[in-house]
Amino acid sequence: MMTIVKWPGRILWRAFFWTDDRATWQYDLWVIAILAFVWLTPPAWLHDPTASGHGLVGWVLSLIR
């Protein structure tokens, strides 16, 4: 039970206390997470002063509405 509880902590520690090399699957995961944040977050949520368009999430939300 304790092991299950400790898993998320270990994953977070491994992700943020970064000791892996580039071009590993762990690195790929980080890159995908970053690109998802950059491209999917609607610029309005971040009050982006220069961005145009709503981003992918904004576009999907506008379709739902």
Place this chain on the structure above:
Amino acid sequence: MTFTGAIGTVCMFPLRAIIALCVKLRIHPNVLTFTGVVINAMAAVALAVDRFPLAGGLMVLANIFDFIDGKVARERSIESAFGGFWDSVMDRFSDITLFIGLIYLYAELHRTDYVMIAAITMMFAVMTSYTRARAESLIPKCKVGFMERPERIVLFMIGAFTNRMAAVLLVIGVLSVVTVLDRIYFTWRELNRHPSPSTGAAGAPGAAGTLRPPRLASGR
């Protein structure tokens, strides 16, 4: 092969040709480094006037020079300690000029919030490099933390080309803070694990006397 490894392999094809050309033309690597800084300064101006796609293109060009300088030095067997020092110093100029371009843009747009975000991100980007350089005067290696220079540069390009600079700044900022903390913790841990008389002298600058490779690894 990983996704990022495949991208790196594809990008290396044209870069090898450019490296071979520079070696054939006997261009000095320090000149390549300086050219990269000048082009980066032009990219900063493009950022400052809100011409993001142009800035992205200039950043690609600048970083080709920045990437190949060490490789050209190695190919021509003219690696030197000064070359490594020059490269590191010019890298800091390149980094800071890009941030200054963004700070100018956000100031022109009267966006104090993003002026502060860009300034704090710039501080931690510089500290990322400094913590490693200082740590490696005390311990052999301090290559921890995700957000190093290549990641910053690629993110800047993505932000410029896709017009998502705010998100990119936030990512660089948060992960640079984490990287600096990683390096402080790692250095503290290493120094406590292997205390040595040379490193224990109140951390005097340059006290460690560690032999450094002639051309420092890039991507700090």
